[in-house]
Amino acid sequence: MEIDFEKLIRLQGLDIDIHQAQVLLDGIPLQQAAIDQKIAAGSQAVTAAKDKLAANQKKRRELESEVKDVRARITQHKSQQAQVKNNKEYSALLKEIEDDQRRIDGLEESIIQEMLQADDIEVEIRAALDLQSKDKTVLEADKAALAKSAGEAESRIQDLGRQREMLLAQVDAEQLTLYQRIFKKKGGVALSAIRDDFCALCHMRIRPQMLNELLEKNKLITCENCGRILYITLDTEAPGREEAEAAKS
Incomplete structure (x- = not known):
């Protein structure tokens, strides 16, 4: 029997094309997963910045609460000054008032620092949101392109497979x-x-x-x-x- 090399060569060409299309298709899920990780990383950056702001605000509330408590203590000490019976007690209350006032000054300085830091964090949040939005647009487009490539690869594999089946029937x-x-x-x-x-x-x-x-x-x-x-x-x-x-x- 004469060997029909033409059919064998066509068969090999189909098999190679099918293999290459399958390799492309098999690699798409990993590429999609990598894109999902990048999208998630953008969300995590926004979340981290918001968490930082929440921590800053919590710290600021704690400082403001302490200032309120110290002011109340100063008011109490001042009312007690009118009731003291000697200079020693008066001086002791005066020292406590002065110490508390210094404490308030320190707390208010810390509050200012927290407010300044909050401004920086809000800038960071806006930048993270902006970057997330831009990146997500590009990454979602990349995912759509991959999905299209997957569909095309699947269609190509099916078409080549049909051609291969028809050819197999003609090979010895x-x-x-x-x-x-x-x-x-x-x-x-x-x-x-x-x-x-x-x-x-x-x-x-x-x-x-x-x-x-x-x-x-x-x-x-x-x-x-x-x-x-x-x-x-x-x-x-x-x-x-x-x-x-x-x-x-």
Whole structure:
């Protein structure tokens, strides 16, 4: 039986195209997950800035509450001054009032610092929100593009699969069995063209006797070095090392 190399070459081309489309499709979920992580990171930056502002406001309320308590204590001490019976007690109350006033001065300075810090944090929040909005727009567009690519890859795989099934019915069963075995064993490339008497993939010189047998096209002959099915072609773009590398990727 004469070997129909054209069908085998077409089959290999389909298998390589299917593999490449599947690799593309398989990689999309990881890319989508990476985008989701970036979107989440933007949200986390906003949340962190808002949490910082909440902590600042809490600290400010605590300081203001303490100022209120100290003022109440000063008022109490001043009312007690009118009731003291000697200078020692009066001086003691006066010292407590002075200490409390210094405490208030320190607390009010801290409150001012918290207010200034709050202004900076609010700027940080606005910047984080702005960046989040811009990044999310770009990232969502990237996700949409990936979803489109996934749909296209799935459609391509289905279309190529249908072509492959139709072609399989036209290939001799024995030849197909050998092809499939080598295809699985050799990283997705079962055929290799002969170029200038060399195997295009492993560059092994082909013996003249094998070349003559190949010209007869009555049996499949494999390369003595790489084990792939050899065929003769005048097509300079016949499957070669580039296809092998693509199939492995």
